[in-house]
Amino acid sequence: MKRFVLAITGASGSPFGIRVLEELSKTAEVHLVISSNSFSIIRDETGLDWAEDTENTVRKHCGSDRIFFYADRHMEAPIASGSFRTDGMMVVPCSMKTLSGIAAGYAANLIERAADVTMKERRSLLLSPREMPFSAIHLENMLKLARIGVTIAPPVPAFYHKPAGLEEMVDFIAGKILDTFGVEHTLFKRWGS
Numbered sequence: 001m002k003r004f005v006l007a008i009t010g011a012s013g014s015p016f017g018i019r020v021l022e023e024l025s026k027t028a029e030v031h032l033v034i035s036s037n038s039f040s041i042i043r044d045e046t047g048l049d050w051a052e053d054t055e056n057t058v059r060k061h062c063g064s065d066r067i068f069f070y071a072d073r074h075m076e077a078p079i080a081s082g083s084f085r086t087d088g089m090m091v092v093p094c095s096m097k098t099l100s101g102i103a104a105g106y107a108a109n110l111i112e113r114a115a116d117v118t119m120k121e122r123r124s125l126l127l128s129p130r131e132m133p134f135s136a137i138h139l140e141n142m143l144k145l146a147r148i149g150v151t152i153a154p155p156v157p158a159f160y161h162k163p164a165g166l167e168e169m170v171d172f173i174a175g176k177i178l179d180t181f182g183v184e185h186t187l188f189k190r191w192g193s
């Protein structure tokens with residue numbers, strides 16, 4: 001079974017991270033970090049209160065016991081070490097603060113450290129940065145990471161699949177993210193199919 005790290009940070013767009021989590025946990029082991037800043041945003045954007053008893057609450061929500069949750073201050077977690085093998089890491093959505101911490105190799109919390117480990121071990125790392133508009137600092141951080149092989153996948157919607165509403169737009173973004181890691185899904189109808 002594949003094993004992924006998924007981080008949800010305090011950018012707007014928590015439904016994208018949650019959709020990835022729901023889908024990923026159907027077939028893979030997911031090591032989940034939710035930044036302390038993002039619990040209130042998740043609540044505001046989705047109505048889900050995951051701040052207490054997070055692992056059990058999230059497992060129940062997804063109907064999966066393959067989810068392992070760590071607080072962002074938990075630097076002793078398995079995913080903080082390169083010796084713990086994973087098939088890659090996704091940060092969805094990724095705030096500009098976490099983006100800059102990853103680009104600088106700062107590793108100040110578990111999300112930045114796990115991303116640092118993913119890069120040093122040359123595993124797949126995907127960031128879904130959400131801000132509008134981007135400043136030159138944001139773009140420079142993204143370019144720096146893209147040049148070393150990090151996938152920069154902002155949650156930009158498409159219309160060619162004719163989404164019926166917001167839910168199908170979110171599914172499209174989540175599906176595109178899962179495609180990057182070769183995870184099977186039926187979240188959207190493929191062009192030409």
Ligand SMILES: Cc1cc2nc3c(=O)[nH]c(=O)nc-3n(C[C@H](O)[C@H](O)[C@H](O)COP(=O)(O)O)c2cc1C
Nearest residue numbers: 009010011012035037038041095096097098130131
């Ligand atoms: C309602 C709300 C929405 C936010 N949206 C964004 C966003 O879209 N992008 C971003 O970079 N920061 C956004 N922020 C700011 C981040 O939450 C803030 O920079 C925080 O320190 C990020 O920390 P984290 O990356 O550890 O979660 C938002 C904050 C709030 C309260």
